[in-house]
Amino acid sequence: MTQQRPERVRVTSPWTERPRLHQRRTATSEIDAQSEVGEIYLRTLLRAQLRLALAVLLGLALTVGMLPLVFWLVPWFNEHHVLGMPVSWVLLGFGCYPVLSLLAWRYVQRAERNERAFARVVDRS
C-alpha cells in the first residue's frame, strides 16, 4: 500500500475548550462527587481531627479544669508560699499560660500533620 492515507484528525465538540483526555477517577473527584469512596476519605480526616481536638480539650480539662477542685480539696496549695505568694496564686496567675500555649502548639502541629497525611493519600490515589 503506497497510497498515503490522510492523517487522522481528532474531531471534538466545538463547545469543549480542549479535547477531553482519558479521565481517571481521582480521589478528589470521588470526594467532589460524594461517592462512597470519597465519603470514606473525608470521614477518616474528620474523625482524626475531631479525635485530636477532643484529646487536646481533655488535656485542658485535666490541667486547668482540675485546678478549682484541687485547690478546694488540697489546702497545701494555699498554705505554702513561692515568691511571697501562695502556690495556688502563682499557679493560677502565672502557671496556666505556658500550659495553654503548649497544648495549642501541640494541636497545631498534629492538625497540620493530619492534613498533610490526608493530602498525600488523596494525591497518591
Next chain:
Amino acid sequence: MSPALGFVAVLLVTVATLAIGTWGLRFSRTTSDFFVASRSVRPGLNAYAISGEYISGASFLGIAGLVLVNGAEMLWYPVGWTAGYLVLLCLVAAPLRRSGAYTLPDFAEARLDSRAVRTASSILVVAIGWLYLMPQFQGAGVALRSTTGMPPWAGGLVVASVVLLNVLAGGMRSITFVQAFQYWLKLTALLVPVVFLLMVWLGDGAQSPADSSVVVEQVSGLDWSDPIDFVAGHPIYSTYSLMIATFLGTMGLPHVVVRFYTNPDGVAARRTTLAVLALLGCFYVLPPVYGALGRLYAPDLVADGRGDSVVLELPARMIGGLGGDLLVALLTAGAFAAFLATSSGLTVAVAGVVSQDVFSRRVEGVTAFRLAAVVAVVVPFALAILARDVAVATVVGLAFAMAAATFSPLLVLGIWWRGLTAAGALAGLAVGGVLTGTAVVDNLVTDRTVGWTAALLNQPAAWAVPAAFATMIGVSRMTRHRAPAHAARFMVRLHTPESVQLQRD
C-alpha cells in the same frame, strides 16, 4: 497628678490611632477592604491585631481592680479569656475560615440554608455586641475621670467619637494596623510601670500581700489569696460556670470571629490563634501584680468602691513626683487604647451585620457600612449614659455567657455534626438567648449578692449552655428529615485542607 499629663496621653493615643488609621486608608479601596481587609493579613500581624482588639478595658483596668477587691478567685477571668482561644483553635478556627463566610449570620445561612436562622443570628450578634460595647464606654468615662477630672460621660463620648471617625475612614484594613499598634502600647504601658513598682516594693521590704497581717476591710491576706473563696457562697459552682462561659464564649464573640475571615487560609487561621494565645499569656500575667500591690499601697480604694482605678493610682502613690506622673500618663494611654481597640472591633463587627441585613437593600456597599457604624456606636453609647453603673467585668462576663449559650453550640454542632437542622439551630439559639438574656436583665436591674439564686443568675453559663446544646441536638433529631441537602457538601468544604484541590463552589 496634674490633669494636663493625662490629657496629653489621651490626645497622643487619639492622634496616633487616627494617623495609623489614615495611613491604612491608602490601602482601603474596595468594599471588601472595608469589611475584611480583602482576606490577606499575615498570621503575625493578624495575631497582634486580634490580641490588641481582645484586650479590653476589662482586662487592662478591671482585672487588677477585681483582684484587689475580691482576691485570687478573680484570676479565673484572665485564665478563661485565654483558654477560650484554645477551645476556639481546636473546634472552630480552621473550618470557620474555610467556610468562606464573613460574619456569624453568614455562616449560619450558608450551613443551614435558612433565612430565619440568619435573622436570629443577626439579632444575637447585635445584642452581644451592644452588651459588650456599653461597659467599654462606661469604663472609659471612669478611667478619664480619675486621671483628668472630666465628667464620666465625656470619656465615653471621646472614645465613641474616635472609634466612629476611624471606622468611617478606613473600616477593617486600617483597624488591623491600629490594633496591632495598640497591643504593643498596652503591653508596654503595663510592663514598664510594673518594673518600677516592684523595685519600690522590694526596697520597702517586700511584704507579702497574702500575709495574715495585711487586713483590708476585715479581710485578711490569707482569705484574700484563697482562689476558692467566693463572696456569693457557692465557689465551686461559680468557678466552673465562669469557666464554661469564658472557654466557650470566646468563639461566639462577634468581634473575634470576624477577624478570622481576614486570614488567607485555614492553616494561617490556626497559626494566628496559636500566636494570639502566646501574646495574651504574656499580657495577662501583669494585671494581677497591680491588684496584689494595691492590697499594700492602696487599700482605701476598696472601701471607696474605686477598685477599677488601682492601676492608674499606684505609680503616684508608690513613686510620686514627675516619674510617677509620667508612668500614670503611660498607663492612661494604655487604658484609653484598650477601650478604643475593643470598641473599634465591636463596632466593625456589629456594623458589618447591620449593614448587610438592614441597610443593604436600600443603600450600596460602603455607604451602608458607614451608616451602620453610626448606629452601632450611638445606641450603646446612649445605653451607657442611661443605665446604672455596673462593674465593667460583670457585664463583659454576661456577654461571654450569652455568646457561649448561643453561638458556641451553633458553631460546634454546625462544624462537626451534619445532623444539625435549621429548626434545631433556631430552637437552640432561642433557648440560649432567652435564658442568658433573662440573667442579663436581672443583673442590670437588681443587685443580688447571696444565695443560690444570686449564684445561678450571676453565672448563668453552667445551666444555659447545656440547655442550648441539648435543645439544638434534640430538635435536630426530631426534624431529621429536614436536614439541609447540601450539609455533606458543606462539611467537605469546612474540613478539606487548601492543598487538596476540590471543585469548590
